[in-house]
Amino acid sequence: MRAKDILGKSGEQAAAEYLEASGLRILDRNWRCADGEIDIVAVERHALVVCEVKSRSGMRYGSPLEAVSRAKRARLRRLAVQWLNAHGVRFDQVRIDVVGLVYEGTGGFTIEHIRGVG
Amino acid sequence: MALARTYSVALIGITGHVVEVEADIANGLPAMIMVGLPDTALREARDRIRAAIVNSGEKWPPHKITVGLSPASLPKRGSWFDLSIAVGLLAAAGQVPRVALDGVMFFGELGLDGRLRPVRGVLPAVAAAAERGFRRVIVAEANAAEAALVPDVQVVAASTLAAALDWLCDTPGLRGGRPAAEWKGSQDLHGEILPNGPDTSGQVHSVPARSGCGLPGTAAPATATAPDLAELLGQSLARRGAEVCAAGGHHLSLLGPPGAGKTMLAERIPTILPRLDTAAALEVTSIHSVAGTLPEHVPLLTDPPFLAPHHTATKAAIVGGGSGIIRPGSASLAHRGVLFLDEAPEFARDVLDALRQPLEAGEVVVARSGVTARFPARFTLILAANPCPCARAAGPAEGCSCSPTTRRRYLARISGPLLDRVDVKIELEPVGRTELLNDRNFAESSQTVALRVLQARERAAHRLRGSPWRLNAEVPGSELRRTWPPTPGSLRVVERSLERGQISARGVVKVIRVAWTIADLAGRPRPTRDDCDMALGLWLGVRR
Numbered sequence: 100m101r102a103k104d105i106l107g108k109s110g111e112q113a114a115a116e117y118l119e120a121s122g123l124r125i126l127d128r129n130w131r132c133a134d135g136e137i138d139i140v141a142v143e144r145h146a147l148v149v150c151e152v153k154s155r156s157g158m159r160y161g162s163p164l165e166a167v168s169r170a171k172r173a174r175l176r177r178l179a180v181q182w183l184n185a186h187g188v189r190f191d192q193v194r195i196d197v198v199g200l201v202y203e204g205t206g207g208f209t210i211e212h213i214r215g216v217g
Numbered sequence: 218m219a220l221a222r223t224y225s226v227a228l229i230g231i232t233g234h235v236v237e238v239e240a241d242i243a244n245g246l247p248a249m250i251m252v253g254l255p256d257t258a259l260r261e262a263r264d265r266i267r268a269a270i271v272n273s274g275e276k277w278p279p280h281k282i283t284v285g286l287s288p289a290s291l292p293k294r295g296s297w298f299d300l301s302i303a304v305g306l307l308a309a310a311g312q313v314p315r316v317a318l319d320g321v322m323f324f325g326e327l328g329l330d331g332r333l334r335p336v337r338g339v340l341p342a343v344a345a346a347a348e349r350g351f352r353r354v355i356v357a358e359a360n361a362a363e364a365a366l367v368p369d370v371q372v373v374a375a376s377t378l379a380a381a382l383d384w385l386c387d388t389p390g391l392r393g394g395r396p397a398a399e400w401k402g403s404q405d406l407h408g409e410i411l412p413n414g415p416d417t418s419g420q421v422h423s424v425p426a427r428s429g430c431g432l433p434g435t436a437a438p439a440t441a442t443a444p445d446l447a448e449l450l451g452q453s454l455a456r457r458g459a460e461v462c463a464a465g466g467h468h469l470s471l472l473g474p475p476g477a478g479k480t481m482l483a484e485r486i487p488t489i490l491p492r493l494d495t496a497a498a499l500e501v502t503s504i505h506s507v508a509g510t511l512p513e514h515v516p517l518l519t520d521p522p523f524l525a526p527h528h529t530a531t532k533a534a535i536v537g538g539g540s541g542i543i544r545p546g547s548a549s550l551a552h553r554g555v556l557f558l559d560e561a562p563e564f565a566r567d568v569l570d571a572l573r574q575p576l577e578a579g580e581v582v583v584a585r586s587g588v589t590a591r592f593p594a595r596f597t598l599i600l601a602a603n604p605c606p607c608a609r610a611a612g613p614a615e616g617c618s619c620s621p622t623t624r625r626r627y628l629a630r631i632s633g634p635l636l637d638r639v640d641v642k643i644e645l646e647p648v649g650r651t652e653l654l655n656d657r658n659f660a661e662s663s664q665t666v667a668l669r670v671l672q673a674r675e676r677a678a679h680r681l682r683g684s685p686w687r688l689n690a691e692v693p694g695s696e697l698r699r700t701w702p703p704t705p706g707s708l709r710v711v712e713r714s715l716e717r718g719q720i721s722a723r724g725v726v727k728v729i730r731v732a733w734t735i736a737d738l739a740g741r742p743r744p745t746r747d748d749c750d751m752a753l754g755l756w757l758g759v760r761r
Contacts, residue, residue, distance in 0.1 A: 161247075162279035167246055172246075197246060213245060
């Protein structure tokens with residue numbers, strides 16, 4: 100495994116723990132289909148949360164949140180629909196969240212969670 | 218999350234409108250959105266400002282940033298909002314105390330490295346800000362002297378964004394680089410505005426001395442290489458005409474063969490014009506500031522401008538216009554000075570006719586979608602033309618081969634209505650042998666003529682005190698008849714010309730104006746019959 104993948108994996112783990120700690124119930128992780136992958140699928144009250152996790156080893160290339168482009172968000176919306184269809188469930192509300200993590204050394208991350216990015 | 222406000226100015230023509238720049242930082246994916254009718258250059262500010270902030274060692278807020286420019290209906294153009302947006306953004310992010318922004322106006326373009334770049338139009342912008350009660354402005358160093366021309370405004374000259382931030386935070390030198398210098402605009406005893414040096418540094422920033430300082434209050438250049446009226450040989454009538462035009466602000470047309478001295482005379486007219494007074498100098502400097510034609514290191518233009526556009530100039534170049542930012546044309550740049558159209562018949566006809574309206578109104582109005590820009594354009598028009606297209610000397614028995622029709626057509630390119638607005642029409646004869654050899658000793662220098670012009674202008678200004686006009690050429694006809702009629706009976710010949718149809722009603726008014734100027738030059742309290750007859754002669758010129 101390459102370093103960036105290890106960072107990504109541990110970032111996703113940290114993000115999942117963070118979301119659970121803040122009251123979201125995680126339904127699915129690393130769900131894949133032909134169009135791509137959803138990092139985390141969770142439920143917060145009546146809303147389905149499709150969550151993208153971005154991890155960075157530092158701020159040299161800007162905040163990890165900036166890496167979630169307009170095209171990426173559009174794809175997440177499509178993937179959300181596909182997840183709903185694949186599982187045959189309905190939700191009152193579907194939301195796209197982004198969790199940005201910056202590696203701070205010794206296994207710790209600073210975590211930023213942005214709700215409802217479109 | 219947080220909101221901060223800064224202020225800048227949008228320029229429409231030379232009129233400044235204060236623009237409120239709001240920066241809002243909210244939760245969301247990092248992005249910067251700009252609203253409020255920005256043009257492309259202003260939209261690009263997003264990337265410029267980001268690079269400038271990061272390279273100044275500040276933190277770029279990784280949130281959703283919304284920048285609003287209001288009033289939103291006013292089109293905002295160019296890069297001069299950079300500084301106000303950057304500072305507003307940092308204030309919203311809490312990196313600059315918001316109280317420091319009270320009553321401060323920002324004006325400058327940012328480089329990617331955080332350098333503060335000078336922009337055009339600082340003088341009218343700062344003047345507009347001062348009118349709206351702003352007492353402090355932050356500008357680029359190169360704009361400081363110009364901004365300091367506005368009285369009662371504290372000017373802060375910053376070389377970089379970091380220096381500007383240090384000044385706002387009152388932490389000089391913290392962010393490195395040269396700290397900002399404070400200037401204070403002031404007026405000296407002679408009513409002349411001279412910017413003082415920066416208060417803090419103790420360096421002497423004096424306004425460069427004018428090249429010429431011959432007579433007090435005149436524009437006569439003292440250097441040997443500068444043009445002087447004494448170099449013009451012969452042409453006593455043309456000299457007289459030029460003197461009258463300089464004294465009264467009348468328009469002049471010079472008709473004559475090549476080499477007679479038309480261009481030479483026109484180029485020397487600025488040397489006999491008085492220096493601009495403070496109000497006029499500020500007006501002229503504002504126009505040139507917007508056009509970006511201010512010479513470096515000369516914040517205030519005190520010499521009357523002289524503009525000689527080439528005859529291929531377009532209508533937009535002469536009267537102003539252009540897409541995007543509306544720029545003043547030559548007519549406005551020549552405000553309070555001279556607009557010289559050499560080879561006038563070679564100009565496109567619509568260009569010449571576009572001058573008719575500014576000649577009457579003293580201003581140019583350029584309308585574009587959403588905005589109307591007004592530029593003052595009270596200039597002295599000087600037309601020069603050859604009598605025919607072959608341009609061979611047209612004296613007695615010389616080889617002009619043009620038929621009368623050709624010559625008439627050539628001169629007809631200067632339309633009648635335009636010529637009707639020209640007060641003094643002079644026909645120059647080719648310079649003769651005797652003049653070439655002998656006249657040298659008797660030709661008056663610019664200095665001598667300038668003194669007479671100055672005295673005549675003072676007489677006119679004294680008579681016109683309390684009125685909005687300064688020059689005889691500016692007085693409207695109705696006012697002229699009511700308040701300042703010539704000596705009774707002196708208009709007899711003029712009236713006869715009117716009856717014969719030689720002169721229009723507008724022409725009569727123009728003749729009376731010129732008669733007043735002739736009287737002013739001679740020191741007579743009122744135009745006499747001789748003055749009126751002379752003015753009529755100048756107005757009629759020689760028609761071909």
